[in-house]
Amino acid sequence: MFSLQEAGGAAVDRHERTSLDPDDWQALRNQGHRMLDDMFDHLQALATKPVWQPAPSSVRAEFDMPLPVEGSDLADVHAIFRDNILPYGSGNIHPGFMGWVQGGSTVTGMLAEMLAGGLNANLGGRDHMPIEVERQIIRWTREIFSFPETAGGIFLTGASQANFVAVQIARCRKLGRDVRATGLSDETRLVAYASSEVHGCIPRAFEMAGIGSNQLRRVAVNEFGQIDVDALERAILRDRQEGLVPFLVIGSAGTVNTGAVDDLAGLRHIAHSYDLHFHIDGALGALGVLSPGLAHLFAGIDSCDSLAFDFHKWGQVPYDAGFLLVRDSEWQRQTFASDAAYLSRAATGLAGGDWWPCDYGPDLSRGFRALKTWFTLKTYGVKALGEAMSANCRLARRLAERIEQESALKLLAPVALNIVCFAYVGMDGSIPASINAHIVERLHAEGRVAPSLTHLNGQPAIRAAIVNHRTREADIDQLVLSVLTIGSRQDLPQC
Ligand SMILES: *Cc1c(COP(=O)(O)O)cnc(C)c1O
Numbered sequence: 234m235f236s237l238q239e240a241g242g243a244a245v246d247r248h249e250r251t252s253l254d255p256d257d258w259q260a261l262r263n264q265g266h267r268m269l270d271d272m273f274d275h276l277q278a279l280a281t282k283p284v285w286q287p288a289p290s291s292v293r294a295e296f297d298m299p300l301p302v303e304g305s306d307l308a309d310v311h312a313i314f315r316d317n318i319l320p321y322g323s324g325n326i327h328p329g330f331m332g333w334v335q336g337g338s339t340v341t342g343m344l345a346e347m348l349a350g351g352l353n354a355n356l357g358g359r360d361h362m363p364i365e366v367e368r369q370i371i372r373w374t375r376e377i378f379s380f381p382e383t384a385g386g387i388f389l390t391g392a393s394q395a396n397f398v399a400v401q402i403a404r405c406r407k408l409g410r411d412v413r414a415t416g417l418s419d420e421t422r423l424v425a426y427a428s429s430e431v432h433g434c435i436p437r438a439f440e441m442a443g444i445g446s447n448q449l450r451r452v453a454v455n456e457f458g459q460i461d462v463d464a465l466e467r468a469i470l471r472d473r474q475e476g477l478v479p480f481l482v483i484g485s486a487g488t489v490n491t492g493a494v495d496d497l498a499g500l501r502h503i504a505h506s507y508d509l510h511f512h513i514d515g516a517l518g519a520l521g522v523l524s525p526g527l528a529h530l531f532a533g534i535d536s537c538d539s540l541a542f543d544f545h546k547w548g549q550v551p552y553d554a555g556f557l558l559v560r561d562s563e564w565q566r567q568t569f570a571s572d573a574a575y576l577s578r579a580a581t582g583l584a585g586g587d588w589w590p591c592d593y594g595p596d597l598s599r600g601f602r603a604l605k606t607w608f609t610l611k612t613y614g615v616k617a618l619g620e621a622m623s624a625n626c627r628l629a630r631r632l633a634e635r636i637e638q639e640s641a642l643k644l645l646a647p648v649a650l651n652i653v654c655f656a657y658v659g660m661d662g663s664i665p666a667s668i669n670a671h672i673v674e675r676l677h678a679e680g681r682v683a684p685s686l687t688h689l690n691g692q693p694a695i696r697a698a699i700v701n702h703r704t705r706e707a708d709i710d711q712l713v714l715s716v717l718t719i720g721s722r723q724d725l726p727q728c
Contacts, residue, residue, distance in 0.1 A: 264307050271315060272548075280703075282320075284324040284681065284683045285327075285683055287318075287678075292321060297381075301378055307334075318482070325338075326701070329683060330704075331685075332685035332698070335546065339448060340383070341612040343607040349604040354600075354604075355416065358586060358588075358590060358591050359585075360584070361586075364588065366603040368588060370386075370556075371384075374558050377523065377615070378540060382561065383560065384558060384560050384562060385558075385561070385563075388554060388590075388606075391545065391555035392432075392434065393542030393555070396653055399512045400425075402510070402565060403443065406480075406564055407481075408421060422448070424482075425448060425479070425480060425483065426449070427449060427451065428454050428459070429453055430485065452464050452465045456647075458493030459495045460496070462496045462499040463473055471559070482504050482511055484511070484512070484519040485513070486515035486521075492517070492694070497531065497533030497536070498532055499533075510538045513541070516542055517650075519542040520542060520548050521650065523619035536581050538560045539558065541556070542556055543556070544602075547625075547700060549609060549613075550602075550606050550609045553607055571592075572712065599620060621702040624702070625702075626650060628704060628705075628706065629653050631711065632648075633648045633653055635709070636655045636713070639713065642717070645689050646694075654695070655694065656693060657724070664692050670686055671723055675719045681713065681715065682712045
């Protein structure tokens, strides 16, 4: 199909034809349309398929092949995708997927990804419209979170990177931009604060920043899983007395385990009193401000110095689309800008443009994450996205109610947002770790609904994070029914 023969059949000198474009564009079109239709078929019938199924070894073997020296026909390669990858995804697009916290994406996002691939824009800098699309998203996120005109932002892979970048910015704010050259001296002993429920990427950010995760104080939480603000203040005072340098407090807008939202206004007050950079990890929850019914939970989010969140979770944008919003874009520039000769700017022309993202974050070559985000926001509008989030939270409450009606189930944490943690309770009233782990594994194998397993206060917990706009009441009811069925089968008296 993509032979090196021209239509007339005359042989073409291989050395003259090194372009990878097809000779037969019509054949390419037909094949491309088939690939697109195939994917639409898959998405349309999603609910009838298993949320997850293990790949047989013959399928895995397809990806243990020698390096292809000669090429293959695109149609043949696509057939391998269709038979060996498509049916064996992790299932996060499926309505029954409730594991971890993962977005469901949309057809619009998929199509935008295709267009971005065709354009192959590099968003490190220069003067071209893709950069303006990213700036549009920055302005929209300012509006979403009521940030000032001075605020800047940047797309990153995910909240893990966004949190890491925020730590770098906070460090630079505290010590000045010279720290970029000098590094940390032994005398400056920076300390930061977050709750004990903070996501694992935050301590890792301190490790990567060379500050060390021991310098991150993990403050206790109250019964709602929120940081204990009084305990936080005591910790800061203690550290100051010992000559340490508190520089950063990190709030969670949706903790990973239970979806708890810290008292953000309270944290703003503390940050202000002790001259700390106030960062929020809003990876899973922050976009909840788009739902009028949820916005009150995030009171104070507009007052933080930086905010990490993921369009690829509740924003339903395909992976990956993390974002960092920074109250003053100058802090961002101070932390990252440099003047390499090969990146010199011109007043006009392609090397012009007054905003080069490479000055505002760690990456030089950057993909066009902004396009799929722009398409998603334009196509659905923030109202519909907010409504999908409210619907997720309604389903979470329904699940919590169903759990409380069943004597064999126990709700393990308050449900503030879209995450429900619960357990199967044994006949003796205990929470058997092995049975709960077995239930989750069994559910995955059955392929109808897929929660994940976590641990809360040392107890195993079945965790349903409802993020997907496709999830319905029937999926919730199925989860309850399946957990009860599998649990009771396991929970027989031992002889
Ligand atoms: C998912 C998540 C992260 C990490 O974000 P990535 O986009 O996966 O890098 C950080 N914090 C919380 C609360 C999360 O839910």
